[in-house]
Amino acid sequence: MGKILNSSYGVIFGAYWIIYAIVSSFSSVFMLAKGYTNSQIGITLAAANVLAVILQPLVADFADRSKKPDILGVTEIITVCMMIFLIGMFAFGGGTAALCIVFVLLIGFHTVLQPLFNSLAFSLERCGVAINYGIARAAGSLAYSVFVVFFGTLVERRGVNIMPAAGELSCLILIASLIFTGHYFKKAMKANEGRKTDAFKADSGDEEDIDLIRFIRRNRMFFVMNLGIVGLYFSNSVLNFYMAQIVDGVEGSTEDMGRILGVMAFLEIPTMVFFRQLKNRFSCRFLLKVAGIGFTVKIALCRLAGSVIMLYVAHLFQPVSFALFLPGMVYFTDEVMSRGEAVKGQALYTTMITVSTVIASLLGGIILDAAGSKMLTLIATLITAAGAATVICVIDKVKGGKKNV
Secondary structure: OHHHHHHHHHHHHHHHHHHHHHHHHOHHHHHHHOOOOHHHHHHHHHHHHHHHHHHHHHHHHHHHHOOOOOHHHHHHHHHHHHHHHHHHHHHOOOOOHHHHHHHHHHHHHHHHHHHHHHHHHHHHHHOOOOOOHHHHHHHHHHHHHHHHHHHHHHHHHHOOOHHHHHHHHHHHHHHHHHHHHHHHHHHHHHHOOOOOOOOOOOOOOOOOOOOHHHHHHHOHHHHHHHHHHHHHOHHHHHHHHHHHHHHHOOOOOHHHHHHHHHHHHHHHHHHHHOHHHHHHHOOHHHHHHHHHHHHHHHHHHHHHOOOHHHHHHHHHHHHHOHHHHHHHHHHHHHHHOOHHHHHHHHHHHHHHHHHHHHHHHHHHHHHHHHHOHHHHHHHHHHHHHHHHHHHHHHHHHOOOHHHOO
C-alpha cells in the first residue's frame, strides 16, 4: 500500500511540474507569439503571483475547516478550474486583456496547489503511510526536465497553440492521479481504523499566538537574512520567466530553451534526493552560503554568455544553487525557530520568495523592453550578489530559537 501511494504521490508531483512548465516556464513564449510586450508579460506574471499570495491562505483555511470536500477534493476542484481557464487560451485573441486575465488565473491557481500537496503528504502519513517527500519532489524535477526538452522542440515546430492542448492533457493526468490516490487512501484508512477519520485535514500545528511585529523583534537577524533572500532569489525568478528572451539574446531558439530548462531541472535531482546526507555532513548554514555563491555565479555566467553553449555551462551550477537553497531553507528555518514560531518562520521565507518573484516579474519585463536581455542579466547579477552577501554575512548571527524558549 505504501509503495503504491508513494508512486501515485510522485505522479501527482510530476503532473504538477509539467503544468508549471506549460503555464509558467513557457508563458513568455506564448505571450510574445500573441503580440504582448515584455512589460505586459511582466505585469501579468506579477499579478498572478499576487493572486497566489491572496488565495493560498484562503484555500488552506477552507481545506482545513471544511469536512467536505477534503484536500484531494479541493485540489481536484482547482484542477478543473485550470482546465476551464486553459480553454481561454484557445478562445481569446492575442493582445487582449482577457488572455492576460487567463494567465493570471492559471498561474495563481496552479501556485495554490503546492501547499495543498504538502498537506496531502502529512495527511497520508497520519493514516500510516510514510511518504518520501524528497523522492517525490525529485520525481517532479525529472518529469519537468524530460517534458521541457521535448516540448521546446514541439512548440518550435508546431507553434504555441499546442500549449493549451498539452495543458489540458496534463490536468487530466493530475486529476486521474488524485482519484487513484484517493482510492488507495480509503484502503489505507480501513487498514488503520485506529487513525482519525479526518486525516485529510491540514495540520494546523502548535503555533504560538504572537503577532508579526513581535516575531520580527525576537528574530531580527532571521528577518534581515530573509530580506537578503529577496535579492538572492531575484535571478532565479528572472531565469524562470524570461529564459525565452535570454536564449533569444544569444541567437537561440525555443527548442534550445526547452533543452536548457531540461538540463537545469535534471541537475537538481541528485542534490534533492541526497540532501539529508549532505545536511548530516555539512551544516545548513554552510550549504546556504554555498547556494548564495552558486546563484551569483550562475546568473553572472548567463550575463557573460555569448552563445547557447555558455548558457548550458551556467546552468551546471544548478545543483549548488537552487537545489541546495530550496530544501536548505526549509531545514534551516526548522532548526532555528522555536516550535511555536516554526510556521511563521516558514511563512516569512515563502513570502520573501513571492516578493522577489513579483519584483523580478515587473522589473524584468520593463528592463527587457528598455535595454534588452543583457542588461536584465547584468542587473540580476548585481541584485543576486547583494542578496547573497547579505545571507552569507548574517546567517551565522541567526540564533537558534529552540534554545531561547
